[in-house]
Amino acid sequence: MISYQQFTLANGLQVIVHEDSSTTLAVMDIIYNVGSRDEDPDRTGFAHLFEHLMFGGSVNIPNYDAPLQSVGGENNAFTTPDLTNYYISLPYQNLETAFWLESDRMFSLAFNPQSLEVQRKVVIEEFKQRYLNQPYGDVWLKFRPLIYEHHPYRWATIGKEIKHIEEATLDDVKAFFKKHYVPSNAILVVAGKVTVEEVKKLAEKWFGPIPSGVKPMRNLPVEPIQTEDRRMEIKADVPSNRIYFAYPVLGRYELGYHAIDLMSDLLGRNESSFLYIELVQNQRIFDSLHASLTGSMDPGLLVVSGQVCEGVDVEHAEKLLLDAIERFVQSGIDADGLQRVKNQAEASLVFGEVEVLNRAMNLAMAANAGNVDFVNTEAEQIAAVKLEEVQDWANKLFVHGKKNTLLYLKQG
Numbered sequence: 282m283i284s285y286q287q288f289t290l291a292n293g294l295q296v297i298v299h300e301d302s303s304t305t306l307a308v309m310d311i312i313y314n315v316g317s318r319d320e321d322p323d324r325t326g327f328a329h330l331f332e333h334l335m336f337g338g339s340v341n342i343p344n345y346d347a348p349l350q351s352v353g354g355e356n357n358a359f360t361t362p363d364l365t366n367y368y369i370s371l372p373y374q375n376l377e378t379a380f381w382l383e384s385d386r387m388f389s390l391a392f393n394p395q396s397l398e399v400q401r402k403v404v405i406e407e408f409k410q411r412y413l414n415q416p417y418g419d420v421w422l423k424f425r426p427l428i429y430e431h432h433p434y435r436w437a438t439i440g441k442e443i444k445h446i447e448e449a450t451l452d453d454v455k456a457f458f459k460k461h462y463v464p465s466n467a468i469l470v471v472a473g474k475v476t477v478e479e480v481k482k483l484a485e486k487w488f489g490p491i492p493s494g495v496k497p498m499r500n501l502p503v504e505p506i507q508t509e510d511r512r513m514e515i516k517a518d519v520p521s522n523r524i525y526f527a528y529p530v531l532g533r534y535e536l537g538y539h540a541i542d543l544m545s546d547l548l549g550r551n552e553s554s555f556l557y558i559e560l561v562q563n564q565r566i567f568d569s570l571h572a573s574l575t576g577s578m579d580p581g582l583l584v585v586s587g588q589v590c591e592g593v594d595v596e597h598a599e600k601l602l603l604d605a606i607e608r609f610v611q612s613g614i615d616a617d618g619l620q621r622v623k624n625q626a627e628a629s630l631v632f633g634e635v636e637v638l639n640r641a642m643n644l645a646m647a648a649n650a651g652n653v654d655f656v657n658t659e660a661e662q663i664a665a666v667k668l669e670e671v672q673d674w675a676n677k678l679f680v681h682g683k684k685n686t687l688l689y690l691k692q693g
Contacts, residue, residue, distance in 0.1 A: 283640050285297050293465030297644050316438070317438045340389035368638060387463075404439075405447065408443050422437050504529075524689075534578070543619060545574055555609045555613045614668065619668055643656045
């Protein structure tokens, strides 16, 4: 259990405090409820670009990293389709430095052409290096639009294409900030060697004066129920052939999600999973095979991906993979296996709560999903999953009309 107390400032900023006197650290985690799903389809990549711009300096603090490093602190951030997360870890005695830094850039981020150009180049280079210039890097750039026809999950967090970042103007950036980076659209978690009283004083001092702004109303298009199988092929200069299957599933906080998650663990989490034993260990059809969920807030995907062994025909490998999934549905789900993956999932939860920063992030994400206590009920929900539920979801998901296939083939 992660203990916490929470309060909300007059400007709408939700604040959560987790006290842990056993550590010498204080951490601050702030989530802005904006991700790539909130972007204009013709101006994508802005949430990720903004993650970079937030480190470009504010009106009063031109160099964000310097004062933090001078007090022994570290920071980083990440963007997902659903949210943008910023976090700081520092000695507890210097907690106010974190409040000063985060509040100043929320209130008065510096907008100037030079900062935009610097961060634009960084993001464009990242786009090229991670997505265009390495083997299989463009898998999700190309696979997402096949799977999602209407929902904004159809583009990756980096954006649809480089030109959307290349053409971003300073006015575009300012508008994005004004709309999404406001107290009423943020959640602040402070954890570690702190007290609720201390955090209340600092939150009121540093964040209280910031105008609340208008919390954006999210009205995203709903993805229609998939009724037909879809497939595509890519040929490129890659070392091996790969096969990707993607099946539509529930969102991260919907009832039934944990049953599907445990089913994916049984199917292909590690070397003790059904697919690995069948097609990697026993038959040597694949060099590697994995199954996992995307874990997105809105309905996501169960993804099965495998690298085909050299010399094995891809069509043959695809057929054997489908046959193995069918055998899994028919006879691969049992009570002992379910208990094993439950134990693994619960151990991962416990291990993930060892570091105070992870606890802070978990609290922030649960709050962003609508209920802070999600963070303390997940183990109970996992334990409560019944064998029949897992079997029922397997029967529902692995059927004709629900499969998206991408064959990533090497040239020649």
